[in-house]
Amino acid sequence: MAQVHVVIVNYMTAGLLRQCLTHLCSSETAYPYTVTVVDNGSGDESAARACADFPQVELLVAPRNLGFAGGNNLALRPLLDRLPAGAAREHEYVLLLNTDLFVAPDTLHVLTGFLERHPRVGIVGPRVNKRDGSLDLACRRSFPTPANAFYKLFGLARRFPRHPRFAAYNLTHRDPDELTEVDSVVGACMLARVAAIDQVGLLDDRFFMYGEDLDWAYRIKARGWRVFYCPFTHVLHYKGATSARQSGRMIVEFYRAMYLFHRKHYAPRLARPVNWMVTGGIVARGSLALTTNAFRPAGKKRVA
Numbered sequence: 001m002a003q004v005h006v007v008i009v010n011y012m013t014a015g016l017l018r019q020c021l022t023h024l025c026s027s028e029t030a031y032p033y034t035v036t037v038v039d040n041g042s043g044d045e046s047a048a049r050a051c052a053d054f055p056q057v058e059l060l061v062a063p064r065n066l067g068f069a070g071g072n073n074l075a076l077r078p079l080l081d082r083l084p085a086g087a088a089r090e091h092e093y094v095l096l097l098n099t100d101l102f103v104a105p106d107t108l109h110v111l112t113g114f115l116e117r118h119p120r121v122g123i124v125g126p127r128v129n130k131r132d133g134s135l136d137l138a139c140r141r142s143f144p145t146p147a148n149a150f151y152k153l154f155g156l157a158r159r160f161p162r163h164p165r166f167a168a169y170n171l172t173h174r175d176p177d178e179l180t181e182v183d184s185v186v187g188a189c190m191l192a193r194v195a196a197i198d199q200v201g202l203l204d205d206r207f208f209m210y211g212e213d214l215d216w217a218y219r220i221k222a223r224g225w226r227v228f229y230c231p232f233t234h235v236l237h238y239k240g241a242t243s244a245r246q247s248g249r250m251i252v253e254f255y256r257a258m259y260l261f262h263r264k265h266y267a268p269r270l271a272r273p274v275n276w277m278v279t280g281g282i283v284a285r286g287s288l289a290l291t292t293n294a295f296r297p298a299g300k301k302r303v304a
Contacts, residue, residue: 125185
């Protein structure tokens with residue numbers, strides 16, 4: 001019997017956490033699931049109070065903010081150690097879930113059923129809608145190759161959203177209602193097969209925030225697993241709610257993650273001048289984002 005293990009990392013978002021748990025614990029699914037909340041160094045009792053109404057939830061408290069990858073790993077490491085060995089792990093799944101993301105009643109059932117029916121799929125993610133009803137473009141992506149990153153960072157993807165080359169990163173030329181094999185879905189709501197995690201290891205906690213989901217998907221696909229965007233269920237994402245208060249730092253982390261991903265997966269195969277150009281582009285675009293954000297009113301500051 002398939003079982004899902006949900007991990008939610010909280011950092012000073014107790015109100016959102018309560019709403020997230022309310023939606024999650026109202027799930028209509030035949031598959032049993034556990035829920036672990038990691039309070040990522042919030043420094044108060046707000047997460048404990050939010051979890052108090054959900055006795056089925058296990059709460060772990062990190063000594064400091066470990067970042068998204070580190071916070072998830074704090075729960076994943078003991079979880080994977082205590083799961084049964086052998087073929088049964090093929091039917092054990094981990095759902096990474098943000099506090100600012102609210103699942104539909106059928107989300108767990110649809111995503112778990114999809115992995116149960118497709119044994120070579122290592123990761124699946126749902127359609128993710130923003131508060132205005134539009135698609136969160138991060139929920140179905142290609143890897144940020146140097147070309148894809150260039151088209152994205154310098155505006156060609158936005159200018160030509162239907163062009164299969166320029167729009168390849170966020171796949172805006174594809175129908176959002178179409179089941180699609182992709183490179184990565186978003187870590188805010190990502191269901192992964194434990195058997196795939198066993199082969200590649202935990203999230204890379206060098207990524208503090210952003211990029212760790214892409215890196216995980218890259219490593220999982222490299223071992224022969226497939227990744228799918230599944231629009232047959234949807235979730236609501238209060239995008240940016242967990243990081244908007246620290247938009248300057250998050251901009252730095254966003255572009256640092258791009259640099260780290262490039263250095264880890266592409267730089268060894270590219271000529272040195274190409275790597276210099278990529279690094280220069282990331283630094284230039286990140287510096288521009290920081291400068292632009294500094295002049296925005298407080299209520300309109302953005303992460304990236």
